[in-house]
Amino acid sequence: MGFAHGAGFLLRGLRMWRQRPGLMLLGMVPAVLVLVLLVGLFIAIVLLADDLIGWATPFADDWSDLWRNVLRVGLYVAVILGSLFLSVVTFTGLTLAVGDPFYEKIWKETELMLGGEVPERGVGWLRGAVDGLGLVALGVATTALVFVIGLVPVIGPVVGPVLGVMIAGRLLAGELVSRGLEARGMDRAAQKALLADHGSTMLGFGAVVQLCFLIPFGAILMMPAAVVGSTMLAREVLDGAGGEGRGIPG
Numbered sequence: 001m002g003f004a005h006g007a008g009f010l011l012r013g014l015r016m017w018r019q020r021p022g023l024m025l026l027g028m029v030p031a032v033l034v035l036v037l038l039v040g041l042f043i044a045i046v047l048l049a050d051d052l053i054g055w056a057t058p059f060a061d062d063w064s065d066l067w068r069n070v071l072r073v074g075l076y077v078a079v080i081l082g083s084l085f086l087s088v089v090t091f092t093g094l095t096l097a098v099g100d101p102f103y104e105k106i107w108k109e110t111e112l113m114l115g116g117e118v119p120e121r122g123v124g125w126l127r128g129a130v131d132g133l134g135l136v137a138l139g140v141a142t143t144a145l146v147f148v149i150g151l152v153p154v155i156g157p158v159v160g161p162v163l164g165v166m167i168a169g170r171l172l173a174g175e176l177v178s179r180g181l182e183a184r185g186m187d188r189a190a191q192k193a194l195l196a197d198h199g200s201t202m203l204g205f206g207a208v209v210q211l212c213f214l215i216p217f218g219a220i221l222m223m224p225a226a227v228v229g230s231t232m233l234a235r236e237v238l239d240g241a242g243g244e245g246r247g248i249p250g
């Protein structure tokens with residue numbers, strides 16, 4: 001068990017495109033809607049960032065052209081990269097918030113395919129939306145951290161994005177895996193205890209999904225597969241813990 005094992009769950013999820021293409025196409029609907037929204041916002045930022053940076057840095061008007069351009073070009077690049085990263089890390093939360101009924105269908109069908117006892121009901125749209133918006137908030141915090149680290153000379157532009165992918169990936173994995181665990185009556189404390197020995201597996205799964213989201217249109221294709229893969233991951237952990245897992249009633 002480890003990082004590579006966790007990454008393999010996304011590959012297992014991708015196989016569902018061959019087995020149940022209709023089901024997976026259903027999962028693309030909310031992803032497409034959110035992607036259109038985020039692309040529109042990103043284009044607006046690209047067009048307006050230069051003027052906003054000029055407005056926010058009036059103190060540089062009296063600087064020499066060289067240093068004024070260095071400051072403003074650097075800020076422009078930071079804003080664009082930060083906006084891009086923010087779009088990536090908030091995509092999943094927004095998609096889960098608006099598309100819970102779609103992903104609950106994929107989750108349920110995957111559970112049935114895996115066999116064994118399957119919860120009759122999922123977490124519900126309201127809880128799914130709240131959890132999705134919570135993931136958006138965590139994504140914003142992660143982006144702020146990456147932006148600050150990115151300002152560190154030399155190592156910042158490298159360490160920041162790598163650390164951001166790892167943190168965002170781990171948060172993403174936790175949110176996706178929680179669906180099957182919450183449906184079985186596990187609260188957050190019980191989930192944390194159950195997953196305590198599977199940190200590298202969770203990180204591997206989440207990081208590879210997050211990296212795939214950086215590929216143009218990758219998020220649309222990968223989101224349904226991520227739901228399938230996370231369901232399989234949750235079932236493996238539950239089976240390893242004795243079927244229903246620690247801390248689950250009945």
